[in-house]
Amino acid sequence: MKNLPDLNRVNDKILKVKQLLLELEIEATQFPALSRNSKRALASIKMLELNISDIITFDLADF
Amino acid sequence: MNHQEYWNPVLETMPLEKLKCLQFKKFKRILKWAYTHSKFHRALYDTAGLTPEDICSFDDIKKIPKVEKSMMRGIQNKDPFPYGDALCVPLEEVSIYRQTSGTTGQPVYQPDTWQDWEWWSECWAFVLWAQGYRPKDRVFLPFGYNIFVAFWAGHYAAEKLGCEVVPGGVLDTQSRILKIKELKATAMMATPTYVLRMADVAKNKMGIDPATLCINKITCAGEPGAGIPSTKKRMEHAWGAKVYDHSGATEIGAWSYECTKQPCGMHINEAMFLVEIEDIDTGQIIEEPGRKGKMIITALDRTAQPCIRFDSKDVIEWDSVPCTCGRSFRLIKGGVIGRADDITKVKGVLLSPAAIEEVVRSIDGLGDEFEIIVDKQGDVDRIKLKVELMPGVAKLSIEKTLKDQLRLKTNLGYQLEYYDYGSLPRYEVKAKRFKDLRVKNIIERKIKI
Numbered sequence: 001m002k003n004l005p006d007l008n009r010v011n012d013k014i015l016k017v018k019q020l021l022l023e024l025e026i027e028a029t030q031f032p033a034l035s036r037n038s039k040r041a042l043a044s045i046k047m048l049e050l051n052i053s054d055i056i057t058f059d060l061a062d063f
Numbered sequence: 064m065n066h067q068e069y070w071n072p073v074l075e076t077m078p079l080e081k082l083k084c085l086q087f088k089k090f091k092r093i094l095k096w097a098y099t100h101s102k103f104h105r106a107l108y109d110t111a112g113l114t115p116e117d118i119c120s121f122d123d124i125k126k127i128p129k130v131e132k133s134m135m136r137g138i139q140n141k142d143p144f145p146y147g148d149a150l151c152v153p154l155e156e157v158s159i160y161r162q163t164s165g166t167t168g169q170p171v172y173q174p175d176t177w178q179d180w181e182w183w184s185e186c187w188a189f190v191l192w193a194q195g196y197r198p199k200d201r202v203f204l205p206f207g208y209n210i211f212v213a214f215w216a217g218h219y220a221a222e223k224l225g226c227e228v229v230p231g232g233v234l235d236t237q238s239r240i241l242k243i244k245e246l247k248a249t250a251m252m253a254t255p256t257y258v259l260r261m262a263d264v265a266k267n268k269m270g271i272d273p274a275t276l277c278i279n280k281i282t283c284a285g286e287p288g289a290g291i292p293s294t295k296k297r298m299e300h301a302w303g304a305k306v307y308d309h310s311g312a313t314e315i316g317a318w319s320y321e322c323t324k325q326p327c328g329m330h331i332n333e334a335m336f337l338v339e340i341e342d343i344d345t346g347q348i349i350e351e352p353g354r355k356g357k358m359i360i361t362a363l364d365r366t367a368q369p370c371i372r373f374d375s376k377d378v379i380e381w382d383s384v385p386c387t388c389g390r391s392f393r394l395i396k397g398g399v400i401g402r403a404d405d406i407t408k409v410k411g412v413l414l415s416p417a418a419i420e421e422v423v424r425s426i427d428g429l430g431d432e433f434e435i436i437v438d439k440q441g442d443v444d445r446i447k448l449k450v451e452l453m454p455g456v457a458k459l460s461i462e463k464t465l466k467d468q469l470r471l472k473t474n475l476g477y478q479l480e481y482y483d484y485g486s487l488p489r490y491e492v493k494a495k496r497f498k499d500l501r502v503k504n505i506i507e508r509k510i511k512i
Contacts, residue, residue: 004072043178047185050335050364051071058088060081061073 011056014048021045068388070192074334075390082391086337087121089363094118094127097369100151103138104369125339125348129359129372132163135171135314146174152367161212163313164493173212173313176367180219182335183212183316187220189332190320193388194307195280196250198225203248203278205231205239205261206492212313213492214252217282226250236264236491240271247277255288255298256494259431262301274303284309285493287417289321290329290398293425308398310377315370316362319395326386328394337361338395339372340379343403352383352396357403376403378415405497409437409444412474416497419448422468428456429465432487438500448477451484 021038028034055061069075077085095115097104108114111128118124138147143154150157157174164170175183196202202221206214208230221228229246231239240261243251253261258281265271281304283289289298289308298306308329311317318336319329331338340349340356349356358377362370378401382394401415408414416435423433430451437446450465452458458481469477 007073040177043176043181046178047181050182050185051074054085054089055073058085060077060085 007052007056007061011053014045014053018042018045018049068193069390070189071334075189075392077334077391079391079393082333083121086333086363087124090124090337090361091115091118093361093363093365093369093371096366097151097371101369102148104149104151104371124337124372127372129374130370131374132168132171132314132376136169139172145172146368149368150174151369152176157367160210161215161313162210164211171314174367175365179365179367180216182364183216184219184223186311186317186332186335187216188223189335190309190317191217191220191224191226191282193320193322193330193390194282194309195305195323196221196224196226200224200226200250201229201246201248202226202250202252203229203231203239203243203246205234205236205243205251205253205257208232212311213285216311216317217252217284221250236261237269240265240269240273240276243278244271244276249277250280250282251278251304252282252284254285254492254494255283255294256286256490257492258283258288258298258306259294259301260489260491262298263431266301273301276302278302278304280304281306282309283307284311287399287401288420290327290400291417291421291424292327293421293423297424297431310399312375314368314373315360315375316365318360318362319398321398322386322388322390324386324388326382326384326388326394328382328386328396329398330386330390330392330394333392335363337363338379340381349381352381355380355400377401378403378406407437407499409446409475414446414473414475418473419469420496422465422472423448423450425468426461426465428453428461430484430487432489432496434487434496434498436498436500444501446475446477447480449480449482449487451482451487454484 021042025035025038028038098108098115107128113126135149138149139145141147143150156176158177159175159180161173162170204214204218208215218228218230229242229248231242234242262273265273281298281302283306288294289306295306308321310319310329319331321329339359341359342349342356355378358375358379360373360375377399379395379399382396386394401417406413406415419435423429430453432451434449435446437444439445465479
């Protein structure tokens with residue numbers, strides 16, 4: 001599909017951000033402002049996964 | 064192709080076969096999640112002798128037992144309180160409580176995590192983007208922000224899109240209209256009943272023609288009105304705005320929407336939901352257009368209290384004509400046609416309240432409000448239709464048209480009662496215009512469509 005970003009590359013970036021946020025959440029158990037905001041950001045990352053990563057994970061991008 | 068037309072240009076234009084593949088894989092994922100995390104779902108599937116591993120093809124999905132609203136009522140108020148054991152997450156993960164309105168019985172409680180709430184507004188983002196909402200819009204929400212989900216997710220989705228949102232919560236109708244005028248709001252979300260009510264108040268109590276305000280699009284939900292041509296026409300005429308239909312439910316999510324092409328139907332968001340249409344008599348899944356049935360729906364990504372093969376009782380049918388907007392998400396013709404509970408036999412003929420609404424709202428001399436009462440005179444069914452005459456309109460001038468149109472559209476005769484404009488009850492959210500006094504428990508009635 002023309003004019004759209006490379007979904008594989010986008011997915012790689014989504015997964016990297018997710019990984020960083022998961023690390024932040026785990027590291028910050030004694031720091032509520034950090035852990036809760038990381039958790040909340042992870043919910044938004046999940047929406048990126050539903051919009052993009054599922055297409056890659058389920059191998060549906062080849063059109 | 065202009066990708067800016069779509070919230071997600073990949074998912075919304077994905078070929079149907081691939082969409083089906085996506086739905087199947089997501090169905091397996093949510094099924095496994097529910098089986099693993101909810102005692103209720105595990106027991107349901109164990110009783111049917113099924114595990115997620117038994118679902119090997121799209122056709123296998125129909126083996127999974129349906130969930131009825133009464134089953135959800137049956138488990139609530141037990142542990143974990145108040146939701147019961149359909150809950151798939153620890154209670155401390157639940158970030159928001161909603162409940163159904165209780166129209167058909169005891170309200171059902173609905174827990175959502177923050178991720179589920181993000182998902183709710185994501186589904187609404189598909190709706191609003193398809194209806195032309197953009198960051199430049201100032202969106203007014205004239206609804207009571209409370210325990211009912213109503214337009215809450217529409218609010219959050221509009222924010223997500225970058226719109227400016229004006230929450231018109233506890234204001235009364237006149238204050239809301241004045242605020243729309245003062246702020247030059249460009250868009251609005253409300254039930255069809257309330258869209259017409261606001262127009263009526265603006266025009267007849269405040270001397271303001273709503274068509275002169277800046278509202279250019281209205282999203283309707285909660286009732287079928289925006290899918291009924293004559294009601295849609297009345298709303299569009301009154302406000303000088305495009306009116307778009309949307310359907311969602313507390314237990315399900317925001318599952319369908321009309322796009323700016325206004326194809327006389329709604330797209331199902333088939334990336335986020337799996338919709339099956341079931342023949343009410345045989346229980347068979349209807350694949351082809353042109354046959355009405357009730358909707359069985361799965362929310363493919365909702366996690367706290369999953370919605371898997373939920374018997375919604377919404378009556379819908381597939382449309383045979385694809386939409387010109389380029390979306391591959393299939394259309395349901397005319398939106399939600401009604402509730403299986405409301406479509407009933409009168410004098411041996413099937414009666415849908417939506418068909419009566421279409422007739423009443425198509426006659427200029429009649430007001431927006433009406434009431435249908437079905438009862439018995441001796442052993443014979445009787446339908447009483449109460450309508451309002453607009454000021455200065457004589458009963459004689461419209462009676463023949465009304466009778467003829469009702470006969471033509473519903474194949475039934477009516478006892479007509481005429482009232483002065485403004486006499487019938489007004490509603491601010493969902494209207495209750497249909498009363499069947501013949502049988503107390505309409506849900507148990509055998510319904511044939």
